Amino acid sequence: MQEAVAVVIDGIIYSAWLFIAAVGLTLIYGVMKIVNVTHGSFYALGAYAAASITGALLAHGMPPMLSYAVLLGSAVLVAIVVGPLIERGILRFMYVKDEVVILLITYALFLILEDVIKLIWGVSPYFIAEPYGLLGSFDVADLTYPVYNLILVGVAIVCGVGLAWTLTKTRTGKLLVAVIHDTEVSRAMGINVDRFYVVTFTFGSMLAAIGGAFTAPTVSVVPGLGVEVIVLSFAVVVIGGLGSLPGAALGAVIVGLVRSATIHYLPQAELFVIYLVMALVLAFRPRGLFMLAEARKI
């Protein structure tokens, strides 16, 4: 019984983390049709910015309770600086190219950003454990969890609900849906598509950076941090369907629960099982659980 509770709680926490890390990817794909490998770089950038800025401020006597705001702020800052730079500077010239070619371009950018990170922050690891332990812990069925994990779940819910609300209820969101469905007609109707692209890319990358920033206190921030996140977010997003918001949520929950169950009951299968689910979904529903089949074009 206790183990089952642990599986569910670990699963929820892991799902929340996966959702934050992956939802930006699905947003960017949905709007811009870019499978964005730099997503992992933004995750790492967010983690590094958060770790170094929070660390520096804490050392200068900032009240520790403020560190959560600083974590968020650093992620937003880094995405607002780097996101538009990449979209306006490079990607916007590439939209005429094939989806696969754009993927390769983001792969090239990922390689470049990996080293940019090393140049800025060096290769030695960063630790900021303080925010993690600060809030104490809570007990469920005799198991102790840090309250910090609740923040992750909270951030995930805010991101998901906020995005869904923006897309369906606001004017901007409705315009964005129009852009998703038909770029050319939207453009003809006077929608500033370029602005939507740069905002979407920055915002999607910001979500990745936030994911990295809130993970930073729980790990040591080292080079190569973003490499694994890329495939994991691909898995999450593909399971639900590329470009689908509810799909990303479902994908995160499936991967989160499946992984936490295998960690508890069959630890040898931990990594393999995630990609097995991804492969199975692709095999039976190639466009993911939430997407409809597309007719072949002549």
Next chain:
Amino acid sequence: MTVDRTPRLLVAILAALLVAGPFVPQWALFLITIALAKGLVVLGLMILLRCGLVSFGQALYYCIGAYAGGMLGRLFEVSGVFTLMLAGMVASAVTAYVLGFLLARYRGIFFGLLSLAISMILYGLLVKSEALGSSDGFNVLPSTLFGIRPEDEWVRYVVLAVAGVVAFVAALLVHRYLKTPLGGLAPAIKDNEIRVEYMGASARHAIHVNYVIAAALAGLGGALGATTVGHIDPEMAYWTTSGEFIFITILAGTGSVIAPFLGAMIFGIIQTVAFDISPNTWQMVLGSALLVVIVFLPSGLWSLFRRRKAT
């Protein structure tokens, strides 16, 4: 009718390699051999790219080839280099034949993502399998040529010669294959699959065949790479390895069967030089090179030669 220069060029390159080999320093021999091994994988990816397919999981077959060769040595103490390569090739081809029934139905991004998922499955399995050394992998037995182990200072050269001959034969066969009706179908599939089917050809069958050939080449390259390095680990199946192969494929272009080997060689040189000069920015150099090639040379480095010939 133009003369087909490729076979002659291949012979010339092989001859140059074999003659110059003994005079080249050991580290360069190693570099060239690795480039040949990777070139074999890329040759396969080139065949797929001609159909418009980009596999983000070709490391799967590279890894299968390496492990098949390595396990033959570990379990049965087989060390003949040709046997190991044959084993790697067969293991990869058989896997690809089975998976091909599924993958040949996929196009574009979904083909890439599914092959990525499958290669990551293998990675996940290998990392957790203690019998195969988990994430550390294991050392490969020193290989022999027809039962003989060459003297130490000649080992690298002999491996290079073997790799050269194998790559030569593979390149020549692929060159021939691309001229057959089945091989010639690839660009048509890329352009318009439905028209291919109106002509009475099966795109799915052609892709399946190409997929198996590509896997066999990757398996061959994997076994060769394992023999050269002397060590194998699960990283060989990780997505970054696949990324590297795709990188070289794009760098090289699909213009000729020589291009993949040239691309792998240039990749090796850029990597080594950049890593030597500044160990923290070699990926940046590679990334920028890839970006420049995609933007300015969409058909790869090989198109440089072609353009010069046309003028």
